[in-house]
Amino acid sequence: MPATSSRILVIAAVLMGGLSGCATPPPPDDPDAVADYKETNDPLEPTNRAIYAFNNALDTAILKPVAQGYRYVVPGAVRGGIHNSLSNLATPVQFSNDVLEGKPRRAGDTTMRFLINSTVGVLGFFDVASDWGYPNHDSDFGITMALWGMPAGPYLFLPVFGPSDPRDAVGLGVNAAMDPFTWVGQGAAVRALDWSRWFMNGVDQRERHLDDIDSIKKTALDPYATFRSLYRQHRTSQIDDARNDNRATIPVWFPQSATPGQVTYSPTASRN
Amino acid sequence: MIIFQRRNFMVMTAAWLLPGSQWLARPADAQGATDRASALIKSIGDQLVAVVNGPGGERDKRARLTAIIDSGVDVDGVARFCLGRFWRTASPEQQRRYMELFHQVLVNNITSKIGDYRGVRFQLGRTQRRDDDAVVSTVVERPNNPPTNVDWVVSSPNGDPKIVDVVAEGTSLRLTQRQDYASYLSHNNNNIDALISAMRQQVAEAG
Numbered sequence: 001m002p003a004t005s006s007r008i009l010v011i012a013a014v015l016m017g018g019l020s021g022c023a024t025p026p027p028p029d030d031p032d033a034v035a036d037y038k039e040t041n042d043p044l045e046p047t048n049r050a051i052y053a054f055n056n057a058l059d060t061a062i063l064k065p066v067a068q069g070y071r072y073v074v075p076g077a078v079r080g081g082i083h084n085s086l087s088n089l090a091t092p093v094q095f096s097n098d099v100l101e102g103k104p105r106r107a108g109d110t111t112m113r114f115l116i117n118s119t120v121g122v123l124g125f126f127d128v129a130s131d132w133g134y135p136n137h138d139s140d141f142g143i144t145m146a147l148w149g150m151p152a153g154p155y156l157f158l159p160v161f162g163p164s165d166p167r168d169a170v171g172l173g174v175n176a177a178m179d180p181f182t183w184v185g186q187g188a189a190v191r192a193l194d195w196s197r198w199f200m201n202g203v204d205q206r207e208r209h210l211d212d213i214d215s216i217k218k219t220a221l222d223p224y225a226t227f228r229s230l231y232r233q234h235r236t237s238q239i240d241d242a243r244n245d246n247r248a249t250i251p252v253w254f255p256q257s258a259t260p261g262q263v264t265y266s267p268t269a270s271r272n
Numbered sequence: 273m274i275i276f277q278r279r280n281f282m283v284m285t286a287a288w289l290l291p292g293s294q295w296l297a298r299p300a301d302a303q304g305a306t307d308r309a310s311a312l313i314k315s316i317g318d319q320l321v322a323v324v325n326g327p328g329g330e331r332d333k334r335a336r337l338t339a340i341i342d343s344g345v346d347v348d349g350v351a352r353f354c355l356g357r358f359w360r361t362a363s364p365e366q367q368r369r370y371m372e373l374f375h376q377v378l379v380n381n382i383t384s385k386i387g388d389y390r391g392v393r394f395q396l397g398r399t400q401r402r403d404d405d406a407v408v409s410t411v412v413e414r415p416n417n418p419p420t421n422v423d424w425v426v427s428s429p430n431g432d433p434k435i436v437d438v439v440a441e442g443t444s445l446r447l448t449q450r451q452d453y454a455s456y457l458s459h460n461n462n463n464i465d466a467l468i469s470a471m472r473q474q475v476a477e478a479g
Contacts, residue, residue, distance in 0.1 A: 033462075036357075036454060036458065040454075040455070076416045218384070219380075220452050221452055221456040221470050221471075221474070222452050222455040224455070225451055225452055225454070225455030226448055226451070226452045228451070229443075229447065230448055233442055233443040233447065233448070234441065234443055236442065237441065237443070240442070
């Protein structure tokens with residue numbers, strides 16, 4: 001609970017602080033420039049860039065070296081297992097969002113993943129469920145709100161958390177509030193476990209993107225704009241995947257099974 | 273996918289309902305184009321995997337990658353797309369220099385990644401029509417990495433299929449590049465020469 005409220009405070013601070021530095025809109029007599037400005041949809045760009053620089057400094061000083069050390073010290077197979085365990089701990093939130101998105105087959109996948117991986121997969125260390133036909137998928141409250149028809153809004157760069165938008169920033173807070181581990185227990189030990197899980201999540205994610213981020217910073221002329229573009233495209237694709245997953249809920253043993261046109265989703269392995 | 277199925281269905285229905293054999297020719301043509309696109313990706317993919325996993329130094333591999341890119345990718349088309357509206361305002365001389373540099377930047381970006389892709393394998397998936405293009409889905413597998421969904425957009429305006437975009441996990445390479453250039457230009461007074469010199473510096477740094 002203290003963890004959640006401080007995270008929400010950070011987000012609120014960004015939302016309010018962001019209003020101070022605004023990009024200058026182009027003159028209205030230049031229709032191409034106006035179209036570009038609208039497409040970019042980053043009215044807080046100067047503030048966002050300042051936070052981007054701050055996060056970059058933080059990353060160079062702390063997160064990246066930690067992730068490099070983690071990669072150096074921990075063998076790949078163990079890192080994969082840790083990633084699987086962290087992802088298994090996130091299944092309650094994933095499940096809640098599958099349900100809120102109205103995706104029963106995804107909720108079923110998540111349930112099966114949790115049951116199989118927590119037992120056969122030794123507390124989530126091995127992702128047996130993917131091999132057994134229950135692949136992972138992305139599901140969070142940002143995606144849920146998108147499926148409910150809420151627009152993303154302008155681009156936001158959050159301190160520590162990085163690329164976002166108002167919808168995803170709210171989603172971040174709601175996800176934390178949805179997480180049973182946020183509410184379980186009291187005391188220093190529980191709080192320490194909660195924080196170490198968040199810390200490990202950060203290190204795990206950063207380690208998995210060490211090469212990508214280096215490569216983008218090396219090849220992009222404007223890395224800030226490239227990350228902005230990639231973030232939006234990636235979110236759009238996650239949302240489309242969820243939206244287009246309309247597998248029928250009729251059990252396979254039912255005589256009149258799904259009509260051919262309805263089974264349109266082919267399970268694909270997901271990154272996160 | 274449901275959209276594609278519906279469209280195919282509608283085209284077929286139209287073919288049955290409307291008199292005139294020109295309607296019957298369309299689905300067959302589209303089928304031929306998707307088959308050619310799929311064959312192109314199979315061939316290019318096999319060549320890329322052979323170079324990446326094969327022997328030889330970086331210099332040698334770079335030369336062979338350049339040859340593959342030249343034969344399979346519509347580099348000029350991608351370059352024009354990435355410059356967006358500024359292509360029209362560029363002078364012929366700027367267009368020529370930009371085109372030349374873009375080609376080198378593309379080869380550099382691809383070559384700089386090959387070290388990370390040793391042991392790569394790919395599986396060819398289905399091919400769909402999207403507007404006038406064919407989209408060939410593949411799954412790329414690398415050791416110690418989760419499988420990645422990569423879609424190859426193939427365009428064949430004059431019968432000769434060429435790759436015009438690569439979409440990895442929903443992120444389009446050419447769209448990302450275009451937005452990178454657009455942002456760079458907007459922070460440099462939309463000066464195309466500034467972009468060209470920045471690209472030249474990139475190429476020089478890459479060696």
